[in-house]
Amino acid sequence: xxxxxxxxxxxxxxxxxxxxxxxxxxxxxxxxxxxxxxxxxxxxxxxxxxxxxxxxxxxxxxxxxxxxxxxxxxxxxxxxxxxxxxxxxxxxxxxxxxxxxxxxxxxxxxxxxxxxxxxxxxxxxxxxxxxxxxxxxxxxxxxxxxxxxxxxxxxxxxxxxxxxxxxxxxxxxxxxxxxxxxxxxxxxxxxxxxxxxxxxxxxxxxxxxxxxxxxxxxxxxxxxxxxxxxxxxxxxxxxxxxxxxxxxxxxxxxxxxxxxxxxxxxxxxxxxxxxxxxxxxxxxxxxxxxxxxxxxxxxxxxxxxxxxxxxxxxxxxxxxxxxxxxxxxxxxxxxxxxxxxxxxxxxx
Numbered sequence: 001x002x003x004x005x006x007x008x009x010x011x012x013x014x015x016x017x018x019x020x021x022x023x024x025x026x027x028x029x030x031x032x033x034x035x036x037x038x039x040x041x042x043x044x045x046x047x048x049x050x051x052x053x054x055x056x057x058x059x060x061x062x063x064x065x066x067x068x069x070x071x072x073x074x075x076x077x078x079x080x081x082x083x084x085x086x087x088x089x090x091x092x093x094x095x096x097x098x099x100x101x102x103x104x105x106x107x108x109x110x111x112x113x114x115x116x117x118x119x120x121x122x123x124x125x126x127x128x129x130x131x132x133x134x135x136x137x138x139x140x141x142x143x144x145x146x147x148x149x150x151x152x153x154x155x156x157x158x159x160x161x162x163x164x165x166x167x168x169x170x171x172x173x174x175x176x177x178x179x180x181x182x183x184x185x186x187x188x189x190x191x192x193x194x195x196x197x198x199x200x201x202x203x204x205x206x207x208x209x210x211x212x213x214x215x216x217x218x219x220x221x222x223x224x225x226x227x228x229x230x231x232x233x234x235x236x237x238x239x240x241x242x243x244x245x246x247x248x249x250x251x252x253x254x255x256x257x258x259x260x261x262x263x264x265x266x267x268x269x270x271x272x273x274x275x276x277x278x279x280x281x282x283x284x285x286x287x288x289x290x291x292x293x294x295x296x297x298x299x300x301x302x303x304x305x306x307x308x309x310x311x312x313x314x315x316x317x318x319x320x321x322x323x324x325x326x327x328x329x330x331x332x333x334x335x336x337x338x339x340x341x342x343x344x345x346x347x348x
Contacts, residue, residue, distance in 0.1 A: 001025060001033040001339055001340075001343065002032075002033040002035070004033075004335060004339050005023050005025060005033050005034075005035045006035045006037070008023075008332055009021050009023060009036075009037040009038070010037060011328075012037075012313075012325075012328050012332075013037055013038045015328070016322070016324055017313070017322075017325045017328040018038065018296050018313035018314060018315040018317075018324075018325055018328075019038050019040070019041065019045075019192075019315075019317050020036070020037065020038030020039055020040050020045075020047070020048050020191055020313065020314055021036065021037060021038055021048075021296075021311065021312060021314075022034075022035070022036040022037075022052065022054070022228040022310075022312045022313075023035055023228075023309070023310060023311050023312070023332075024228055024231075024232045024235075024309070024310045025307070025308070025309045025310070025336050025340075026232070026235075026236070026307075026308060027305060027306045027307050027308070027340070027344065028236065028239060028240050029236055029240070031232065032344070034228065034232075036048040036050070036052070036228070040189075040190070040191045040192055040314070041191075041192035041202055041204070041317060042192075042317065042318060045192065048191065049189060050227065050228060050229060051227045051229075052189050052190070052191060052227060052228070053180055053185050053189065053190045053191070053225040053226060053227050054190075054225065054226065054227070054228075054295070054297060054312040054314065055190075055191065055193050055203070055225055055295045055297075056222075056224045056225065056226055056231075056293050056295070056297050057208060057209060057222050057293030057294040057295040057297060058146070058222055058291065058292065058293045058294055059224065059231075059291055059292070059293040059297050060212075060219070060221060060222045060223055060293070061149050061220065061221060061222075061269055061291060062269050062270060062290075062299070063168070063172065063181070063224055063226070063231075063234055064153070064164060064167075064168040064172065064220060064224060065149055065152050065164065065220035066254075066268065066269030066270070067168075067171070067172045067245060067246065068156050068167050068168060068171055068172065069099065069103065069152065069156060069268075069269075070246055070250050070254055070268065070269075071171055071172075071245070072156065072160075073250065073253075074246070074247055074250055077159060078099065078159060079099070080098065080099050080100035080103075080268075081098050081099070081100065082099050083096050083097060083098055083099075084096075084097045084098075084102075084131070084151060084155060087154075087155040087159060088127055088151075088154060088155060089128075090131050091131055091132060093135070094131040097109070097139070097151075099152070099155070100258070100268070101140075102148045102149065102151060102152040102155075103152065103268040103269050104142065104258040104259065104266045104267070104268060105142050105143060105144045105145050105148060105266055106139060106140050106141060106142050106143075106259065106266070107139060107145065107148050108135035108136055108137055108138060108139045108141075109130065109131075109133075109135065109136070109145045109151065110130075110133045110134070110135070110136050110145065110147055111136065111143055111144055111145045111146065111147065112145070112147060112211075114211065114214075115129060115130075115210075115211050115214050115215075116210065116211075116214045123214060123215045123216055126150060126154075126214075126215060127150070127151055127154045130147045130150060130151055131151070133147075141262070142259040142262050142264050142266050144264075146209075146211065146221040146222070147211075147221075149220045149221040150211065150215075150219055150220055150221050152220055153219060153220025153221070154220075163218065164218055164220055165182070165218045168181075168224075169181075169182070172234075172245065173230070175244060175245055176230075176234060176237055176244060176245060177230075177233050178226060178230035178231075178233055178234065179230065180225075180226060180227045180229075181224060181225070181226035181227075181230045182224070182225060182226075183207075183217050183223045184205070184207075184216075184217040184218070184223075185205050185225045187205075190204045190205045190225065191204075191312075191314040191317070192204045192317045192318075193295055193314055193316045193317050194208055194316045194317060194318065194320055195317075195318045195319065202317055202318060205225070207219075207222060207223045207225075208222070208294070208295055208316060209221065209222035209223065209294070222293075222294075228310060228312060231299060231310045231312065232310055234299065235299050235301055235308040235309070235310050236308060238251075238289070238290075238299070238301040238308065239301040239302065239303070239306045239307065239308040240306060241303065251303075253268065254267050254268040254270060255267045255272065255287065255289050255303065256268075257272055257274075263276070269291070270289040270290065271289065271291050271292070272286075272287065272289050273285060273286050273287065273288035273289065274286030274287065277330075278330075279292050279298055279326075279329050279330065279333070280300045280330075280333045281329075281330040281331070281333035281334040281337070282330070282334055283333070283334050283338055283341075284300060284302055284333055284337050285302055285304060285305075287302075287303060287304070288300060288301060288302045288303070289301060292329070294316065294320075295313070295314060295315065295316050296312075296313035296314060296315030296316065296325045296329075297311065297313065298310075298311045298329060299311075300333060305340070307336075307337070307340050309332075309333060311329065311332060313325060
């Protein structure tokens with residue numbers, strides 16, 4: 001397995017899928033292999049190390065707001081049928097949108113706009129702006145919405161009376177030992193992302209996502225930075241039915257398919273397998289689950305075998321106009337699952 005992932009990463013770097021990457025794969029608490037390759041910035045940046053932090057982009061959704069919401073349900077403080085209007089001021093036609101709809105991306109809230117370009121929008125009024133935008137179609141149809149997750153994050157802040165970064169640290173990162181996971185990281189050893197047109201220099205430690213950046217770097221849709229080990233701890237938790245954080249009952253509910261009949265299957269925050277073109281490739285079972293990030297990151301877990309995989313890259317460096325990682329990611333997961341089934345499954 002070690003030779004396989006090193007070979008895969010080398011091909012990804014050589015083919016220009018990303019400048020640098022770090023990967024780990026394992027089953028349950030066991031790490032089968034880990035590797036890192038490439039350069040943190042072009043042309044002559046250093047190679048990634050075990051404690052290099054990566055801009056996780058939309059993996060932020062499943063590492064912050066998703067587990068915080070699930071923990072709130074476990075604690076008896078939240079239900080899936082609770083509405084935006086219970087926690088935040090909301091106009092007619094938006095107040096009744098539920099936590100379930102936000103987490104399954106079926107609320108009808110517009111997928112994405114640049115909030116900084118909306119008239120009168122400030123970091124403090126982003127929810128007001130989002131909830132005045134026209135809905136995009138009927139509720140119940142899956143449309144991946146970063147804006148919906150921004151609203152969910154603000155609802156959780158209202159529920160607990162604390163900012164999202166504090167909630168994520170105390171409720172998720174500390175229990176799982178994710179010591180280097182944070183918003184707005186300081187220091188060096190951070191993978192570069194896209195070149196900022198205003199400065200001509202790449203973002204390093206400043207979130208790549210425009211809306212999260214507009215909100216000061218802390219948002220439920222993007223903004224989290226973490227190293228490989230931190231993401232491994234989270235993936236191990238997922239693959240072990242929530243061990244150390246979430247109850248088995250919570251994990252079962254979170255990984256149900258709430259969008260049957262559509263070409264994308266959504267759980268509570270999680271992207272499920274079983275669809276054509278899925279980021280987990282062709283071989284991961286249909287009830288596998290995980291998520292991706294725009295910067296080229298992903299976490300995948302198979303609940304039956306306990307197999308998990310973490311792939312962290314900076315494919316948006318120096319520009320987002322590079323989609324070679326999409327095919328690489330599917331090839332990567334295909335090769336991992338095939339190797340696992342050949343070398344490990346028969347011995348268990």
